Amino acid sequence: MLATGITKGRRVAYGIFGIFVFMCIWYLATKYTSLGSVMPDPVTVFSGFFAAFVTPIGTKTMALHILISLRRMLIPYAIGALSGVLIGVLMGWYRFADAIFMPYIQMLRPIPPIAWIPLSIIWFGFDEGSKYFLIFLACFFTIALTTYNGVHSVDETLIRAAKMLGAKDYQLFTTIVLPTTVPYIFSGLQVALGSAWATIVAAEMIRSSEGVGWLIVRGQDVGNMTQIMIGIVAIAITGLLITTIMRGVEAKLCAWAERGK
């Protein structure tokens, strides 16, 4: 809706202008205020960020830190997406599944992933399992609930129309309920992707020696503010890229919902 009346090129131009203004303010603030004594300027941070693609931070270059974190995020994200869609559809379609799962979802959903760190270490140890668990929690509930809402949003008129054209129950599910739910699933996947990626820092607080979250945690340990900022920039840029890719996939698969707007 926000894009109404704005061409794609102009939208990108506005975005770049916004970032440029932010960088200027950041630069001037670090040069001419006391902020400069605790925080590096953007030139230092971005040159450090790009230099890290050649010169390792710790034992890995920036590309590897990002790829390791992406793998850490994508495996539990995929598990969370599959199980979230499955549970969401079950809850939406069968009342008994709604009655069984919904109380747990509503109870567990408000607990932030970071609060699960002690338990996840006890249950899954210090290795990848505990990190996967935190990221799974960051995406599962969102995807399950948006899918559930999608199933509930099915237009009764369309169900009646399909019934009158002879659709049996399983055909109603495959031809009406699932397609109606797809945009909701994508909306959940989009939000959950952001949450899962944001949780990477918390996940990498559990003993790790690489990854973009580790850059921040390690930077904090040794008091290296530039490294902290490089880690933040890495998370921000990668987050922007993966959500943009996801939006592209959504636009392809939900073309019917996009066109004509």
Place this chain on the structure above:
Amino acid sequence: MEKKEPKVVVNHLTKKFGDLLVLDDLNFEVSEGEFLCIVGPTGCGKTTFLNSLTRLYEPTAGEILVNGIPVDPKKQNISYIFQEYSSFPWLTVEQNVRFGLDIKRVPKAEADASVEEMLDIVGLTKFRNYYPSQLSISMLQRVAIARAFATKPELLLMDEPYGQLDIDLRFKLEDELLKLWQRTGTTVLFITHNIEEAVYLSQNIMVLTNKPTSVKTVIPNPLPLPRDVMSQEFVDLRNQVTDLIKWW
């Protein structure tokens, strides 16, 4: 005129919602290939009547037979065009028209031919790859009509399909509907609150009473097609039906 075999027989159709009696012992027959318009006072339960006919609502009592057997949309070829727009938004125009054929597992060659014919008749061939969100209101109703006729239904039920259209579009789509009806010979039950529309389209006009609804009378419409809404005969028939449903 020779009486045709009844396509639809309704015996003692009654529908209650709790204690509220909506349909009260309806009895009537519809002949094979007939175009029957059903009119009645506002809120008399016309849609409940059609939904009960199709078993979208289970009747409280009575039976509805199509070709002599109890009506069942899963077993019989019945189509329904709703008041609301009911195109599937995730399917293109062509896929929408094909929907009922795929559900009924009609062989591909036959389905292709039927889709082409319907797209051509309703003038949507050029728009076959468009999604409903890209279409105008009249085009959306044409998609619904093409989808309904594509399965070559034995019985077509229409619930005020043109209620939300302006007069120009309505006349255009009514003419299209008559063309399709004449070409396919489908039996049509058409609910409307618009008496002019009923006189323009029907062979017979069934007038319903206020709630609890029963059949007040069935008026034959002998006017030849195409009809002239300005002719004296047309106006006389319209006035006759209007007098029958007057609640004021």
